Amino acid sequence: MSAAQPTGTTLPASLAANPRLDRWIKFMPDETARIATGKVEMGQGIVTAIAQIAAEELNLPLERVAILSGDTDEGPDEVYTTSSLSVANSGAAVRTVCAEARMLLTERAALRLNCNPAEISVEDGRFLQNGEAVDLTYWTVASEIDWSREATGKAAVKAVPDYSIVGQSVPRRDLPAKLSGAPVYVHDLNPADGLGDLLHARTLRQPGRVAELVSLDEAAISKAARGTIQFVRERNFVAFLSPDEAVAEAAGAAAVQHAVWNGARDIHPDQAEAVSLKALPSIERRIGAAPNEVAAGRLVEATFTRPYVAHASLAPSCALARFEDGHLTVWSHGQGMHPLRKNLADVLGLPLDVISARHMDGPGCYGHNGADDAALDAALIAVRMPGHTIRLQWRREEEFGYEPVGPAMLVQLAVRLDENNRPRDWTTEIWSPTHVQRPGSGSGYLLASEAISEPLAPPVVQDPPEARGGGGTRNAVPLYDVPSHRILHHLIEEAPVRTSALRTLGALPNVFAIEGLIDQIAISAGEDPVDYRLSILSDERACRVIEAAAEASGWSERGPGGHGRGLGLGFARYKNMAAYAAIAVALTVDEEVRLDHIWIACDAGLVVNPDGVRNQLEGGALQGASWTLKEQVRMQGQGVTTLDWESYPILKFSEVPEVETVLIDAPDEPSLGVGECSVGPTAAAIGNAVAHALGVRLYDMPLSRDRIIAALLAED
Amino acid sequence: MTQTYTLVINGEARQVQATADTPLIYILRNQLGLKGTRYGCGLEQCGCCTILIDGEPAYACTRAVDSAEGREIRTVEGLSGVGSDAGSVDHPLQQAFLAEQAGQCGYCLSGVLMSAKALLDQNPSPSRAEIVTALDGHLCRCGSHTRIIRAVERAAAALSQEQTS
Structure with missing residues (x-):
């Protein structure tokens, strides 16, 4: 084993909030270690990834790690499972807890054997002294340790080169039961479960x-x-x-x-359109550079919209x-x-x-x-x-x-270019209802709580702070080298229906807009959109994913486009602080868009489960494609009118392209969640590919048949 | 009016009490404890509740119990053979889905598996286009489509190998 890394004494945030070890780990009579996490399985594979991290630090085979997820009686409070943070946050806490548990157990075994802890090793939960089996296990020793103690963070965690379980494509532990038809969903709870x-x-x-x-x-x-x-x-x-x-x-x-x-509500159908947002009262903010009063350089402007989506x-x-x-x-x-x-x-x-x-x-x-x-x-x-x-x-x-829907957004970009057509000053102006009305935050209520009482005070209108990635402002700052940038944020005070967090929050519309305009600037300057991006991007990890997506897609053979076949690229670093993703999309447009191929390139730092990461990236891309091409919540009168799958169609098997994924190896970088990073770049890549295919850009999602025909007619 | 019906489910005769137009899904889930048939929309639009009746895919959410009497009903619990076993993943389709890790939340999978079974029973070596057509009535919101298609291709290959060996 190579030199282990001390974790230091700064506890991961989840652990600092829940410092008692017994909130996280328990050694069970069936010779498993039960790890509790506050993060919950939503199909993203988090339970499997957490088990991998625990098994790795405890030196246990995966079968000896059980996971208890989302339990207020016994598990830690990790608030919500959101924002692609579970591996980074809960994973870090579990890693620290398990390293500490292994240290405590080893020290205890050494005491029992009256030897130096350095003589002790462990295999499958059984202790060895100088390589010889002894009659002690994690489980026999665990009962002698007070697990109500608080974590210190002083135990050394394993070094990455020593990993044998983290970094492997371990099968999802929840999938067999789901494939077998077992009663695994809350919907399936049974009288036989002792509930009468x-x-x-x-x-x-x-x-x-x-x-x-x-x-x-x-x-x-x-x-x-x-x-x-x-x-x-x-x-x-x-x-x-x-x-x-x-x-x-x-x-x-x-x-x-x-x-x-x-x-009851009385909603006009036009209120379902993003353009209606501009007329609504809003809370105004400016983030970043002062308003640019020097009107130097060519001004490029464009407005992009996304409707309410479900x-x-x-x-x-x-x-x-x-x-x-x-x-x-x-x-x-x-x-x-x-x-x-x-x-x-x-x-x-x-x-x-x-x-x-x-x-x-x-x-x-x-x-x-x-x-x-x-x-x-x-x-x-x-x-x-x-x-x-x-x-x-x-x-x-x-x-x-x-359901609280994903808010409509209108994103208006104004960019001043220098004499070489590089951005010199950038304004992202955003109109959006709030992206978070989670109950308990003051900004939202559980639905029925409004029905059972006198009308409650209107919810406080707020969005997640920029330090946590923002809401409407999420990914509103381009990662490109831009000397001055500002966000003008119009946080709409009241939308016609309740809005709240939907995968990526504002990142999808913002990335669609920013990447669409970058594409447009490159094309109007007569430059290749990939080369143009690389020329204004100092972040090497960002450049690597863009190059990888371009290479995978055969970008160099792209050609001038305009004949109904298009290849487009979109890029973002999620929240400008999480995983990097570049997506290339090949598609065909006649009156509708048909997706032919999606290539994903992602740098997510240390990857716990490569196949799990691929699954999330693919899923994010296809869901992003569905929102971009097909989806809009419509409303009229008392509320939403898109109440079934015919009026709210999503991407079907016959509309799904081939998807390929390239993972950039970066094991020395911290793990970055991947549940959301592919969504926005996919929307952007589709928008850019449609522009390449038609020679006309569509600025309003969904990129539907009606909009394509309208754009083509306007061009003629 | 409640009546007694005898249903043949996964090769076994089961007696149930219901009014004639009770949708099969409630009988399967709530009377017989076969929770593998999932409720999605009740509108024949999402495919989550797909079962096989006489080998053909059918929507359990709208199929009335009286129209299913005397027919061969198969649910995901009976994919592997006679009897209902909600723990088993022995069928080549289930094995292929595991091999491809085809699924995220998994809610669509019971229905997808049943349509895939109907397809492979009738067409042991389907083309990709035929697989897509067979599954096109199923919605998957997580974006596992490409893995699911690959899994059905893999199962078809495994089944044809089984046949020839």
Whole structure:
């Protein structure tokens, strides 16, 4: 083993917030080490990556590491699973904890053997003294250690060259059960799990936060449900319960037709368009350079837009809740169980310690969707019906209609060029509703909490701070060498529907815009877009991914374009501080865009699980392509009107191109999360490839058939 | 009115109580405990709930129980053979999906597997285009499409090898 690296005494942030070792690690009677993490599995493979990190530091085979994820009773509070930070944050904490555990166990074994710890090694959890087996294991020694002690961060962690598990493409540990049809999702929790008979529940949603329910025709709902319905009602919150799920579902569907509301939203369809944002009241900020009063150099301007888009999780949100002997247990697929417990306690007026929130897998959520809201729905019913297990599921229409959507954005760029056509001064002006209305932040509420009380104070309008990557301003600063840059941020005070975090927040529209304009400047200057980028980019890691994507895509053979076939490239470093990704896209355009090939190049620092990283990058690219080409949430009257997969189509199997991924090897750099880095560059690459194919640029997403035809007609 | 129906599921006769138009998905999941058939939309639009009825893909979310009586119903739990085993990943399709790590959240996979099985049962060596056509009624939101297509190709190859050896 080569020289180990001391971690020093600065604890990783997650560990500093949860310093007790027993919040993270427990040696189990079945001779496994159970690692607890506050980050949860959403299909991104985090549970597998965390297990790899733990097994590596503990010198254990992967089979001896069990993971407990998202459990308020026993696990650490790591807030939400967001922002591609889980490997960086939870991974760092687990690495430090496991190194310390190994040190403590080794010291204890040495004490028992009355020898120097340096004589001790460990294989498969069994201690060896000078290479000879002894009758001590992690598990026999663990019981002699007080794990309630706080981490010190003083144990040496393994050196990267000694890694044998981290850096390997370990299969996802959650996938076999998912492929076998096992009951792995929260939707699948069972009476056989000791929960007693379930009561299935559906709800009636309040069409706007101040809408008042004037009347509800319970008889008509019962008739439509064709079964006995139990109604639970508090003010504007109504739930329909039945032991028969089909009956509850039918009641939920019928209720929409049999409810009369006062003060419901009344949305004009134009409000679904990004251009409508400019007319709305906003909070103004300037970040960066002072306004440029010297009008020197050629001015290039362009405006790019992205409409409201949906998380569009494949299953509707679901939660179970049971209230018994004064204790509330909630099972949820939300992104953070500790914040959920706190939010539930606040709404229900219960102390924290009588609530347990347990994560179970759900459909991929890609941000803040309806999962937390469903948990409150279930809890509200459960506390009114002690001793019953409530299984609350949203209807498909409810999921599309009431999930917090990804905000529309309008991004206006104004760039002054020097005499060599290089940017000298850059303004990114952004109009966007907030990207975070997570409950508990003061800027958002759990949905039903607005229905059960007097109208609550309007949520505080705020966006994530730039230090955490920003919201609407995420990736608004180009990574290119620009002498002066400013962001003018118009944070819209109120959008027609609730908006919140969706994969990449503002990065997708901002990267689409910045990379689109860079492409446009290069072309108008008669330069190759890749060469142009490299000429204004000092960051070597950035240059490497761009070169790698260009090479993989055969960029040098690109040609002038304009004949319906295009090759485009997009680049960004996510949040300007995380993983680097460059994407090249080849496509064909007649009246619609057909994607032919996507090449991804990524530098994510030390990669824990290469295949897991590829899977995330591919998924991000295809989801980004779907948003770019196909998706728009539409609204009218009481709310969202794109309530099914026909009115809200996403990328289909027949529309998916070949995808290839190049990982840049950078094991000496810290691990950077990859869940979001490929999304924005893919949107940009598609935009640029369409411009290459048509000789006309489209500035408004989605790059739909109608927009392509309109652009071509305008050109003629 | 609740009636008794005898359903043949994964080769086994099961008696269930339901009204005639109860969608099969609720019977499978809530009466028989076969949770592998996933609910996605209830609208025949996403494919999550796909099962096989007499070997053909069908939407369990809308298929009424009375129309399935006497027919051969197969769910993901019965992919490998007779009986329902929610722990098994023995079928060549499941093995191929594991080999390709084809899936992220996995919610679409039960339905995808059933459509893929129907395809391979009828066409043991499908082209890529035929695979895409067979799966085009299935939505995947995580972007695992290319891995899923590769996994079906891999399973087809494994099955044809099984046949010839």
